[in-house]
Amino acid sequence: MLTTPRPRARPARATYTFHDHAPQESSFEAAVVQGLSAPRKSIPFRFLYDAAGSALFEKICEQPEYYPTRTEMRILEREAPSIARLAGPRAQLVELGSGAGQKINLLLDALTDPAAYISVEISRAALLEAAARLADERPELDIHAVWADYSTPFALPLRADAGRVVGFFPGSSIGNFEPAQARNFLSLWARRLGPDADMIVGVDLIKPVEVLERAYDDAAGVTAAFSLNLLRRANRELHADFDLAGFRHEARYQAATGAVEIHLVSQCRQTVHVAGHDFAFAEGERLHIENSHKYDIEGFADLARQAGFQWHTAWTDPKRWFSVHYLRTPGAL
Numbered sequence: 001m002l003t004t005p006r007p008r009a010r011p012a013r014a015t016y017t018f019h020d021h022a023p024q025e026s027s028f029e030a031a032v033v034q035g036l037s038a039p040r041k042s043i044p045f046r047f048l049y050d051a052a053g054s055a056l057f058e059k060i061c062e063q064p065e066y067y068p069t070r071t072e073m074r075i076l077e078r079e080a081p082s083i084a085r086l087a088g089p090r091a092q093l094v095e096l097g098s099g100a101g102q103k104i105n106l107l108l109d110a111l112t113d114p115a116a117y118i119s120v121e122i123s124r125a126a127l128l129e130a131a132a133r134l135a136d137e138r139p140e141l142d143i144h145a146v147w148a149d150y151s152t153p154f155a156l157p158l159r160a161d162a163g164r165v166v167g168f169f170p171g172s173s174i175g176n177f178e179p180a181q182a183r184n185f186l187s188l189w190a191r192r193l194g195p196d197a198d199m200i201v202g203v204d205l206i207k208p209v210e211v212l213e214r215a216y217d218d219a220a221g222v223t224a225a226f227s228l229n230l231l232r233r234a235n236r237e238l239h240a241d242f243d244l245a246g247f248r249h250e251a252r253y254q255a256a257t258g259a260v261e262i263h264l265v266s267q268c269r270q271t272v273h274v275a276g277h278d279f280a281f282a283e284g285e286r287l288h289i290e291n292s293h294k295y296d297i298e299g300f301a302d303l304a305r306q307a308g309f310q311w312h313t314a315w316t317d318p319k320r321w322f323s324v325h326y327l328r329t330p331g332a333l
């Protein structure tokens with residue numbers, strides 16, 4: 001006998017909770033005008049990450065010269081069982097600057113029954129895409145996508161009924177801050193995560209100059225495209241008229257500061273118009289867009305202690321190119 005197949009019940013679409021703190025819409029113009037008016041021109045690095053910038057960053061991570069991503073992932077993979085033991089059951093993870101959210105899976109796979117994942121990101125496109133994918137992959141997980149600037153105050157949706165709070169700040173993003181700012185940032189998050197909380201921080205280490213400079217100036221030109229995208233963004237969002245061919249990406253390691261400094265260098269004398277202002281560039285004049293500070297293990301451990309964390313351990317790779325630090329806040333802050 002023929003029966004008409006009954007339509008299968010479709011599984012409910014996996015979801016996440018979106019928290020909208022609209023982090024930067026009004027501030028881009030003010031930051032560009034202020035940064036280009038200074039004697040040493042600069043634009044803050046957080047503006048590198050519009051949708052195109054986030055996609056280009058993912059491509060940077062795949063370049064052979066860009067060792068940080070694969071090295072950090074190998075360390076996390078190897079140490080995931082130790083992290084799971086330290087974090088304990090039903091942990092709630094708070095990732096800062098989560099980007100494409102690749103690395104969190106290494107922790108989620110290893111943790112015992114993780115209760116919640118809170119991802120804080122300034123790039124709306126990257127945040128929503130990663131949250132939707134994770135919700136599909138892990139429908140049982142309580143996922144919160146927080147669109148915010150992680151350096152500013154906003155409500156963190158922590159749960160009272162879950163286990164330990166574990167902050168996660170990979171990708172050596174801490175290196176984008178000057179050391180004093182990095183200490184302030186860590187101390188802000190020590191308070192925000194609360195007493196007896198953990199923090200996992202990926203920190204790039206000092207190494208030969210050639211390796212560092214190649215990592216930030218790959219042969220395929222992806223990092224250069226990432227830097228120049230900042231000017232493209234200003235042209236689109238601020239009706240500026242940067243000539244992208246008039247600027248060259250440059251990455252130089254400064255041993256004195258321990259940072260790879262990234263600039264866009266004006267290739268000729270030129271004037272750029274942004275939001276009703278004129279900005280003159282001399283030939284060879286530099287526009288600073290990002291620093292990436294490198295540490296040694298003890299130096300970063302000291303910084304973390306000064307920020308109010310107890311330093312637990314650091315794991316590294318055989319070449320000692322990258323480190324993952326495990327920190328904990330004191331029991332009562």
Ligand SMILES: C[S@@+](CC[C@H](N)C(=O)[O-])C[C@H]1O[C@@H](n2cnc3c(N)ncnc32)[C@H](O)[C@@H]1O
Nearest residue numbers: 046049097098099121122123148149150170171
């Ligand atoms: C170097 S990428 C690292 C991405 C990812 N965590 C990883 O390890 O591959 C930095 C990330 O932080 C985000 N970000 C930069 N500044 C931010 C800010 N002020 N607040 C929140 N997220 C920020 C960027 O959009 C980007 O996704």
